[in-house]
Amino acid sequence: MNTNNEPASPQRRRLLQGLAAGLLTALLPAMNAIAAAFVPPPMLPATRSVYRVRGKAWVNGKRVDAHTRIRPNDTVKTATDSELVFVVGDHAMLLRGGSHLVIEPKEPGEIASLLIGGLRLLSGKLLSVSRNKGMRIETPTATIGIRGTGVYLEAGPDKTYFCNCYGEVDIVARNDAASRETVISAHHDRPIYIHRHGQPGQCIRDANRLPRPNHGDEELLLAEALVGRMPPFAE
Numbered sequence: 001m002n003t004n005n006e007p008a009s010p011q012r013r014r015l016l017q018g019l020a021a022g023l024l025t026a027l028l029p030a031m032n033a034i035a036a037a038f039v040p041p042p043m044l045p046a047t048r049s050v051y052r053v054r055g056k057a058w059v060n061g062k063r064v065d066a067h068t069r070i071r072p073n074d075t076v077k078t079a080t081d082s083e084l085v086f087v088v089g090d091h092a093m094l095l096r097g098g099s100h101l102v103i104e105p106k107e108p109g110e111i112a113s114l115l116i117g118g119l120r121l122l123s124g125k126l127l128s129v130s131r132n133k134g135m136r137i138e139t140p141t142a143t144i145g146i147r148g149t150g151v152y153l154e155a156g157p158d159k160t161y162f163c164n165c166y167g168e169v170d171i172v173a174r175n176d177a178a179s180r181e182t183v184i185s186a187h188h189d190r191p192i193y194i195h196r197h198g199q200p201g202q203c204i205r206d207a208n209r210l211p212r213p214n215h216g217d218e219e220l221l222l223a224e225a226l227v228g229r230m231p232p233f234a235e
Contacts, residue, residue: 002201035096044087051226055097072105072116078124085222089114091130092223096214098160099124106135121155127215128152129223129231141203142194145170149185150224150231152215163191165220166232171204179203187201187233188212 026078036167045053049070070076070086078229082097095101100122118136119128126213128137132148139155142162149167149203153160162171164185173179178201183190191207198205220231 018121037205039228040221042225043228044092044226049200050084050085051087052083052085054084055079055100057082057084057095067134070103071114072100072103074103076101076103085226088116090227091116091128091133092226093119094127095130096140098128117175121153123155123157125154125214126152127219127223129220129227131137131229135178139194141196143172143174150220152212154213158196160194161191161207162194163207163212163215173198173203176200176203 008176013049013194026200038065039116041051048066050066050068051062053064053066057079059074060066061075062068064084070088076084076095076099078097078099080097083142086095087092088103088126099123102122103116104118106113106117116133116135117132118138119126120138121145122140124224126137127150129150130148133146135146137144137151137153139153139160140157141155142160142196144151144153144162147168149169150165151167152163152165152170152182164183165188166185168182168184170182171180171194173196175196176198179194179198181192181204183192191212193205193207195203195205197203217231217233221234224231
């Protein structure tokens with residue numbers, strides 16, 4: 001389910017050459033050995049949404065397979081210990097097991113467009129990459145304004161773990177408008193927790209920088225490659 005025959009772009013060919021020569025590790029010392037050895041796939045064709053599904057996943061209650069199309073206005077769920085990697089327009093996502101995601105359109109009522117206005121992660125774990133977008137991600141405890149970034153988050157009822165892997169985001173705690181921050185990151189620079197409860201202005205708290213829970217550079221490389229890009233740290 002994760003193969004296609006489209007030729008690699010010049011940008012991806014340069015990355016492959018760098019990987020073969022061992023240059024990527026030297027240029028990106030923070031990446032681990034798995035990421036350094038990663039060979040990115042070709043860009044996913046516009047006729048497909050699903051790159052990979054492991055275990056069970058559903059879109060609007062229907063079981064996901066290689067031919068499933070995923071669009072704004074859809075609800076995506078994954079079973080425990082499952083994983084779904086997919087693309088909507090030029091936006092790529094990796095949804096881990098036990099997750100519940102609602103994809104909102106750019107314009108209310110819009111059906112045909114693939115432009116995403118927002119993502120509501122009601123529960124679970126999501127890695128998402130986009131560029132030059134004005135959109136938001138909501139969890140039970142946070143509202144996050146996205147300006148074109150790679151992000152990873154884990155949403156629970158009382159706490160959200162959030163890593164701005166690269167780019168710029170605006171974060172507000174949903175239960176406390178005084179808890180708000182703008183986070184600019186080049187490479188996983190400042191992961192945080194956004195809590196449901198806390199003193200006014202103190203619901204956003206630093207998380208331990210290392211280790212990075214449940215995500216890595218190789219997954220960011222994969223997600224960006226599916227939409228014909230590379231992460232800024234690999235360019």
